[in-house]
Structure formats: C-alpha cells, structure tokens
Amino acid sequence: MHAQFGGGVAQSNVRVPKASERIADRLRGQIVRGEIPPGGMLPPEKRMVEDLGVSRPTLREAFRILESEGLITVLTGARGGPQVRLPDLSVASRHIGLYLQTRGATLADLLEARAEFGAICVRLLAERCTSEGLEELTACIDEQHRVWKEGVDTAADFARWVSLTGDFHNLIALHCRNKTLEAQSKSLADVLGAHRVVSIQRRAEPDAVADTSYIPGVIADYAKLVRLVEAGNAAAAEKHWRAHLYRAAEVVYRNRDRDSIISLFD
Numbered sequence: 001m002h003a004q005f006g007g008g009v010a011q012s013n014v015r016v017p018k019a020s021e022r023i024a025d026r027l028r029g030q031i032v033r034g035e036i037p038p039g040g041m042l043p044p045e046k047r048m049v050e051d052l053g054v055s056r057p058t059l060r061e062a063f064r065i066l067e068s069e070g071l072i073t074v075l076t077g078a079r080g081g082p083q084v085r086l087p088d089l090s091v092a093s094r095h096i097g098l099y100l101q102t103r104g105a106t107l108a109d110l111l112e113a114r115a116e117f118g119a120i121c122v123r124l125l126a127e128r129c130t131s132e133g134l135e136e137l138t139a140c141i142d143e144q145h146r147v148w149k150e151g152v153d154t155a156a157d158f159a160r161w162v163s164l165t166g167d168f169h170n171l172i173a174l175h176c177r178n179k180t181l182e183a184q185s186k187s188l189a190d191v192l193g194a195h196r197v198v199s200i201q202r203r204a205e206p207d208a209v210a211d212t213s214y215i216p217g218v219i220a221d222y223a224k225l226v227r228l229v230e231a232g233n234a235a236a237a238e239k240h241w242r243a244h245l246y247r248a249a250e251v252v253y254r255n256r257d258r259d260s261i262i263s264l265f266d
Contacts, residue, residue: 019054020061027062031071031084042072042082089183093190100191101262108249108258114188115245118169121185122225122241124176126234133175134230140168141222148219152212159200161215166193168222191262214251218244 017025030036042048049059063082066072070088075081100110125133144164152158166189173185221244228237249258 018058018061020058020065023052023054023059023062024065027066028069028071031066032087036084038084038086040084042084044081089186090190093187096187097191097194097262104261106259107252107256107262110191110262111245111249111252114192115242115249117185117188118172118245119238119242121172121176121178121181122229123234123238124178124181125172126229126232126237128177129175129229133171134226136175137168137171137222137226137229140164140171141219141226144168144219144222148215152215155200158212162200165218211254218248221247 027036027042036042043051045056045059049056052059063072063074066082067074068091070091071085072082073085075083129137144161147157147161147164150157152161169189170186173182173189176182221240225237225241225244228240
C-alpha cells in the first residue's frame with residue numbers, strides 16, 4: 001500500500017464496491033430483516049431506477065447477484081419481476097462442495113466429519129427432543145421397515161430407502177433445536193446427498209457390491225437411538241450414534257475408495 005502526502009489523496013488497495021453491489025447489499029438487508037416477505041415482489045424496475053438513481057443495467061446486475069444467492073427469482077410475463085425467496089441453503093452447499101473438491105478432501109474426510117458432527121447433534125437431541133420429534137423419528141423408521149419388507153432389489157426401491165435414511169438424519173438436525181447446527185447439518189447433508197447419487201449409480205457397475213444385508217442393522221441402530229433419546233440418555237446416544245456412523249462409513253467403502261478425492265460437482 002502506498003500513500004501520497006503533502007495534500008495528496010491517500011491510495012490503498014481497498015476495493016470500492018460497485019454500485020450494483022451496494023444496491024444488492026441494501027436489498028439483501030431488507031430481505032433478511034423481513035421487510036420484504038418471502039413471495040413478495042420488489043418494486044417495479046422503473047420506480048427502483050428512479051428512486052435509487054441508477055441505470056437499468058446496474059439494477060439488473062444487482063438482481064443477478066441476489067438471484068445467484070437464492071434470495072430472489074426473476075419472474076417473466078406481464079406480472080413478472082423480482083420475487084423474494086427464502087434463503088436457500090443449497091447455494092451454500094454447492095459452494096462448500098466445490099471448496100472441498102478443490103481442496104482435495106477425501107471421502108474418508110467427509111464421512112469422518114459426518115460422524116463427529118452428527119454425534120454432537122444427537123447429544124443435543126437427547127437433551128431437547130420433544131414428543132413431536134420422537135413421533136417423527138419413529139414414523140421415519142416405520143417407513144424404512146415398510147420399504148425394506150417390500151424389497152430394495154431395484155435401483156428405484158434402493159434409492160427410496162437411501163432417501164429415507166437422509167430424512168432420518170435431517171430430523172435429527174431439526175429436533176436437536178439448535179438453528180446453527182441445523183443449518184450446518186443441512187449443508188453437509190446436501191453434499192452427502194450428491195455423494196449418495198454417485199453411490200446409487202455405482203451399484204449398477206459390474207464390479208459393485210450390491211449387498212443389502214446390512215439394512216436391518218441400520219434400522220435397528222435407528223430404533224436404538226430413538227429409545228436412548230426418549231430416555232434422555234445423552235451420553236449413551238452420542239456414543240451409539242458415533243459408532244453407527246463409523247460403521248455406515250465402512251459400508252460405503254465397499255464400493256468407494258476411502259482415500260478417493262470427492263468428486264460431486266463434475
């Protein structure tokens with residue numbers, strides 16, 4: 001950084017935000033504060049141009065920034081325009097997944113994080129879960145039983161069962177009643193969801209292990225977790241869930257090299 005003295009203007013490498021970025025900041029603040037509710041429309045473009053004193057291209061660039069963040073969607077037609085959306089964690093998840101891939105994160109790294117992070121959520125779940133949460137967790141297990149009994153031999157049936165395991169994990173995140181952990185869990189779940197798609201596709205390959213004999217054990221682990229949570233035994237629930245997630249990782253490694261770099265966003 002250089003500076004000019006003797007009445008000169010100090011110069012720095014600090015970048016001055018573009019007009020479009022300043023407008024996006026202003027609108028973003030209104031959206032996250034709830035001043036413009038989800039589903040609500042931003043004012044007409046002509047009015048915003050006049051009120052903000054900017055050009056149409058500058059305003060539209062601000063819209064593109066907010067659209068890329070999942071905060072608005074631009075509707076077409078006579079009644080179209082920018083419509084406010086709830087913040088979408090999938091946007092953050094894509095960035096996290098891309099970051100992990102460019103950093104060379106391995107599958108083992110990802111599943112280790114899931115095991116340790118998930119165990120924390122389960123400890124809080126056992127301390128805070130409501131009767132409604134227990135009912136939803138139990139209903140998810142019952143649906144897994146039903147799908148398993150009907151058979152998971154086809155790719156579609158197996159994908160359905162895998163989806164239900166994801167639902168169970170999401171319920172844990174929801175009912176541990178910590179919004180920050182819930183958001184982080186959902187982002188990790190999105191990255192793992194992309195991995196699950198790859199795993200399901202791998203089952204069709206000639207050298208893939210298509211064994212599903214482990215499924216009853218998984219369901220039994222889920223049921224044991226619910227019993228521990230219902231009893232309020234946080235320490236036992238955390239220990240049980242960590243062990244379960246590490247066992248689940250070993251099942252994944254039957255078809256995927258644990259040291260392979262995750263490649264979820266080819």
